[in-house]
Amino acid sequence: MSEIIDSFVTALDMIFSGDAEVWSITARTLAISLSATILAALISIPIACLIHFNNFRGKVALVTILQTFYALPTVLVGLLLYQFFSSSGPLGSLDILFTPTLMVIGQMVLIAPLMIGLTISALSGIGHEIRETTLTLGAGRIQMARTVLLETRYAVLSAVLIGFGRAISEVGVAIMIGGNIAGYTRILTTTIALETSQGNFELSMALGIILLVVALVVIITPSWIQFRSNRSLKR
Amino acid sequence: MLLEIKGINQRFGDNDILKDINMEIKQGETFVIIGPTGSGKTTLLRLIGLLDKPVSGRIYFKGQEMPDSARARLALRRRMAMVSQKPAVFNTTVYNNVAYGLRIRKEKGAGLRDRVTNALETVGLAGYEKRNARSLSGGETQRVALARAMVLQPELLLLDEPTANLDPGSTANVEKLIAQVIRKLDTTVIMTTHDMFQGQRLAERMGVIVAGEMQQTGNPREIFGLPQSRDIAEFVGVENILEGTIKSNDGGVITVGINGAEIQAISDLDPGVNVYACIRPEEIVLARKTDKTSARNTYAAEITRIVSFAPLAHVHMDCGFPLVALITVKSAEEMGLQIGTPVYAYFKATGVHIIPR
Numbered sequence: 001m002s003e004i005i006d007s008f009v010t011a012l013d014m015i016f017s018g019d020a021e022v023w024s025i026t027a028r029t030l031a032i033s034l035s036a037t038i039l040a041a042l043i044s045i046p047i048a049c050l051i052h053f054n055n056f057r058g059k060v061a062l063v064t065i066l067q068t069f070y071a072l073p074t075v076l077v078g079l080l081l082y083q084f085f086s087s088s089g090p091l092g093s094l095d096i097l098f099t100p101t102l103m104v105i106g107q108m109v110l111i112a113p114l115m116i117g118l119t120i121s122a123l124s125g126i127g128h129e130i131r132e133t134t135l136t137l138g139a140g141r142i143q144m145a146r147t148v149l150l151e152t153r154y155a156v157l158s159a160v161l162i163g164f165g166r167a168i169s170e171v172g173v174a175i176m177i178g179g180n181i182a183g184y185t186r187i188l189t190t191t192i193a194l195e196t197s198q199g200n201f202e203l204s205m206a207l208g209i210i211l212l213v214v215a216l217v218v219i220i221t222p223s224w225i226q227f228r229s230n231r232s233l234k235r
Numbered sequence: 236m237l238l239e240i241k242g243i244n245q246r247f248g249d250n251d252i253l254k255d256i257n258m259e260i261k262q263g264e265t266f267v268i269i270g271p272t273g274s275g276k277t278t279l280l281r282l283i284g285l286l287d288k289p290v291s292g293r294i295y296f297k298g299q300e301m302p303d304s305a306r307a308r309l310a311l312r313r314r315m316a317m318v319s320q321k322p323a324v325f326n327t328t329v330y331n332n333v334a335y336g337l338r339i340r341k342e343k344g345a346g347l348r349d350r351v352t353n354a355l356e357t358v359g360l361a362g363y364e365k366r367n368a369r370s371l372s373g374g375e376t377q378r379v380a381l382a383r384a385m386v387l388q389p390e391l392l393l394l395d396e397p398t399a400n401l402d403p404g405s406t407a408n409v410e411k412l413i414a415q416v417i418r419k420l421d422t423t424v425i426m427t428t429h430d431m432f433q434g435q436r437l438a439e440r441m442g443v444i445v446a447g448e449m450q451q452t453g454n455p456r457e458i459f460g461l462p463q464s465r466d467i468a469e470f471v472g473v474e475n476i477l478e479g480t481i482k483s484n485d486g487g488v489i490t491v492g493i494n495g496a497e498i499q500a501i502s503d504l505d506p507g508v509n510v511y512a513c514i515r516p517e518e519i520v521l522a523r524k525t526d527k528t529s530a531r532n533t534y535a536a537e538i539t540r541i542v543s544f545a546p547l548a549h550v551h552m553d554c555g556f557p558l559v560a561l562i563t564v565k566s567a568e569e570m571g572l573q574i575g576t577p578v579y580a581y582f583k584a585t586g587v588h589i590i591p592r
Contacts, residue, residue: 129323136284136317136393137336137383140309147335151326230367 003201011206022206029187030214032100033168036107040167041160044112048119049145063120069113078176081106085177098179103187106173111163118162122155123148158222165218169211236298237262237391237423238283243292245278245447252278254447256292265417265424267438269431269458271470275447276427277320280395283425284317296391313340316389320396322380324368329360332368332379336387354386357419358412374405378412385416392416394426398433406433413437431471435459443467460515461588468513468590474549474559475514478592481506488531488584496555499531500587509592516549518586519560522579523570531584534558538576541567554580 014022051062083089085097096102126148134144149156171189178185180194188207195204238260245253253275260266268276281287283294285301285308294301302308316336324332333351342350355361358378363371368379377397384392397413398406410433417424417437428434434441435455442452445466451458462468468476479493483506491498491512498512525533536554543549548567550560558580572578 127323129319129321130325132286132319133323133325134335134339135286135312136315136319138309138313138316138339138387140339141305143339147325 007201007205010202011209014202014206015209019206022203022210024183025186025188025191025207026210028100029168029189032103032174032187033107033164036104036111036167037160037164039104040108040112040115040163043108044115044163045119045149045156048116048123049149051116052120052123053141053145053148063117066113066117066120070117072110072113074110074170074172075176076172077106077110078173081109081173081177097177098181098185100178100185103174103178103185106177107167107170110170110173111167114166115159115163118159119152119156122152122159125155126151154222154226157225161218161221165215168214236260237296238425239295239298240283241293241295243279243282243289243294245275245282245287246290252447253282253289256444256449258442258449258452260423260425261440263421263423264439265426265437266440266442267434268425268427268442268444269434269470270427270429270444272429274444276429276444277395279444280317280393280425280427283391284315284393285312286317314389315391315393316384316387317393317395318377318380318384318397320399322376324371324376324379326369327367328364329355329366329368329371329379330364333382333386336383340387350386351382354382357385357416358382372405373401374409377401377405377409381409381412381416385420388420388422390422392420392422392424394424396427396429399429410436431459443470445470462513462590464590465511465592468511468588472515473513473588474516474561475512475519475557477512477514477556479510479512481508481510489589491589494556496534498587499584500589501584502589504589504591511590511592513588513590514558514582514586516559516561518582519558520581521550521560521562521566521570521572522581523577525579528581529583530581532580532582532587534580536578536580538572538574538578540574541572543567550578552578552580 051059081102082097084091085094085102086092130151131144131148134147139147169189171193174180174185174187175190175193178187178190180186180190188211192204192207236259240256240258243253243256244251256279268279270276282289296311301311325335330351333354334347337347337350352361355364358381360375360378360382363375368376371379381397394413398409401409414437426437438455440452440454441458443450443458450467451463458467459471462471462473465476477493477498479491479498481502481504482490482492482497484502484504487501487503489500489502489504491500491510493512500512504510520530534554536552536558538550539553540551541548542551543564545564547561548564550562550567550572552558552560560580
């Protein structure tokens, strides 16, 4: 027990003393996961709108498949991307295996179905009355979609942040296609896995605490933004 | 003519919701569609507002057939505005809600501000600009919806049961506001309501829709005084609908045999025709003693029930056939009317409306 407490205290010291390794890994992790989240959101939200606002054959099946992908095993994504981007794979000529670029792509593949599915759920939560109100006031289809999206802004923001949470906390994709190269593709989760296997609990604990703080921010941010927004409107 | 509707049918699944609807709406008139809940009023309004397409039939707006292409439908929809019975407001300020349609049309600057401010003043919501529209009461929300529609100065304003979900106090206020908006906008209005009296108060012309069929159109006096079917008579509050057969026609004054009794009325129908004799309860006068009057119909009756909704009382009687009279509670008290009291019921031949069966 005292060993756990000791490593926790050392971890806090590493965080607050500005340990270069801790903060460089954290910065790289945030850069990769934020890039993946922003790019995935830019692709996923329009796709979610296209699926939600159009009726077509197989729509229900498509949404069900997307929901199945919520639990897509990260190692499976890692394996598939490895095969595609390894030198003998169909996209091997791009030569991006074991680079942050492919890690961003991997995290996008992992979180895009989650973002699309959750955005569709958010849009479905808005009654058809809002949609029809925009039409009766003269909105075109794109204006209607934009308004409905705006009405679901907090739920869509939650979808994006949940995607970010999944991206930053996954380890399978990062280790399989990133390679855990020190100073290049090593991120919070892969470092924790490596350092723990080598018995270096203090660094793992420090990085774990940072991951926890990030998770907390992910959970609190949408509620905080909604609270601030509602307070700015007179009741 | 602003709107012509020709042979419109609408079906959901196996259910025929609208059946061969034909009607015309003149430019600048206030046309109220009345009918029981579920009769197809909202469905018809949605077709006019281009929210749905009919399975068959045509609608013409200022002589132009309602188009199929999305772009043309949008252009036409922007010449209208619609207020629904349960309006949805956007999760933003009252000001932004009212400004929405104008912003969609790329209006901006002082022009937009003035129009929104004017609309809010008209509906009595000046000072509510920064309030969250979701925090308003039902009546206030309906006012926002009205302001949001009227600010667009539409050529056609569609109001779908605008007071259906309001308490009586808010209903009266919103109805007064609708009358004011209609006057101020000076535009064509089509409104649906299941409240026949509200329809009567607001309409220049009315249409009665029952079970998906437009059964009668006309001015309120024609609809309420001369209903063309038993369904309409029932809906517009004719409480005395008696089945009988015409026994004679003496120069336009007919005698209808009803359950052994006779009623005199005005009609050009021939003897032998089966009819409904419709008598509005307010046409019936009660007296404790018989007297010589000009009324062609006088019956000795016995009171079977009195239902009071102050200041009025519905007096149910048996005079060989059932009859209901509408009098004031005060009159009932002064006459000492109670269950079992013998009275005389009078009504004129001109107070009976005859509908062939």
